[in-house]
Amino acid sequence: MSEPSVALDVRELHAFYGKSHILQGVNLHVREGEIVGLLGRNGSGRSTTIKAIMGMVDNRGEVLWRGRNVLGLKAYEIAHLGLGYVPESRDVFPKLTVHQNLMLGEKGKGAVGRWSFDDMYSMFPRLRERQHTEAGVLSGGEQQMLTLCRTLMGNPQLIMIDEPTEGLAPAVVQQVAAYLRELKRRGMSVILVEQKLAIALEVSDRVYVMGDRRIVFEGTPAELKADAATRKEWLEV
Numbered sequence: 001m002s003e004p005s006v007a008l009d010v011r012e013l014h015a016f017y018g019k020s021h022i023l024q025g026v027n028l029h030v031r032e033g034e035i036v037g038l039l040g041r042n043g044s045g046r047s048t049t050i051k052a053i054m055g056m057v058d059n060r061g062e063v064l065w066r067g068r069n070v071l072g073l074k075a076y077e078i079a080h081l082g083l084g085y086v087p088e089s090r091d092v093f094p095k096l097t098v099h100q101n102l103m104l105g106e107k108g109k110g111a112v113g114r115w116s117f118d119d120m121y122s123m124f125p126r127l128r129e130r131q132h133t134e135a136g137v138l139s140g141g142e143q144q145m146l147t148l149c150r151t152l153m154g155n156p157q158l159i160m161i162d163e164p165t166e167g168l169a170p171a172v173v174q175q176v177a178a179y180l181r182e183l184k185r186r187g188m189s190v191i192l193v194e195q196k197l198a199i200a201l202e203v204s205d206r207v208y209v210m211g212d213r214r215i216v217f218e219g220t221p222a223e224l225k226a227d228a229a230t231r232k233e234w235l236e237v
Contacts, residue, residue: 004032007158007189008053008083013061015045015052022048024214025061030158033187035180037194037204037221040234045213046193047088050160053191054078054085065158084156088163088193090143092150094136098127101135101146105153114186120149123179141172148179158189165196177203197235201225209234 008030015023023045030036038046052059055075063071070078079085093101102120121128124145130138135146144164151159164180165173173196180203183190194200200207201221209217209224211234217224224230 004034006030007032007034007066008191009062009064010049010053011062011064013049013052013063014059015048016058017048022057022213023052023059024212026052026210026213026215028208028215028218030189030191031205032189034205035184035188035190035192035203037192037200037207038210039194039197039200039207039224040210041237042195044210044234046210047162048213049210050085050162050191050193053160054083056085079154079156082155082157084151084154084159086147086151086159086161086164088166090140090147092135092138092143092146095134097132098135098138098146099131101150102153105150107154114155115152117153120152123182124149124175141168144168144172144176145179148176156188158191159183160191160193162193163195164192165194165199173199 006029010026010028013023013026026049038049040046048057051057053063055073055078059071061071062069065081065083070081093104102117126142127145127149130142135143138146148164164176177199184203192200192204204221206220207224208215209230216234217230
């Protein structure tokens with residue numbers, strides 16, 4: 001059986017904040033229906049990598065999305081091509097209700113996507129309970145759920161998720177893990193930036209480890225578990 005085709009191919013990606021050269025030639029790829037974990041310590045360049053792919057920072061190199069180089073496009077243009085981005089900052093529209101926030105995530109009037117309001121409320125029953133509540137008064141965990149779901153309502157073909165479990169209570173972390181497993185079950189392509197190694201290794205098909213703003217390891221979760229030297233040098237505190 002042949003491997004799924006490559007959906008996203010990142011080649012020699014460099015990124016800059018002003019005069020600061022942040023990414024030093026990142027190479028990675030994501031196949032159709034594959035979850036790829038992007039691991040590393042804080043400051044290693046993981047978040048900058050997905051921001052650069054999304055066109056949110058100055059960059060150079062190649063970002064091929066299903067064969068098309070999207071480098072140089074604006075973030076909203078890249079989003080319209082099917083890439084979704086969930087920031088670590090849990091951006092919600094605070095004065096709008098949960099349901100209204102989800103409505104804003106929809107790709108367009110009359111567009112039919114693979115995700116529905118019922119899907120969102122089934123994955124996170126707490127959002128169903130709070131659907132008429134203003135998003136600004138939600139807990140941090142509820143806002144994270146809402147941000148994850150609002151991005152899905154735009155029907156992306158690939159979603160990049162930055163630190164979805166950061167600062168969440170253990171029970172909410174398990175809900176987010178279930179969400180990631182559902183994405184996997186539905187054949188979504190995902191780049192997951194995650195500090196919690198156990199969750200990343202559980203849901204990912206392959207993982208990359210970043211160190212010194214470049215890729216220092218590529219392999220399966222099992223290969224990373226077996227590579228004590230890489231974990232010690234680039235992951236463990």
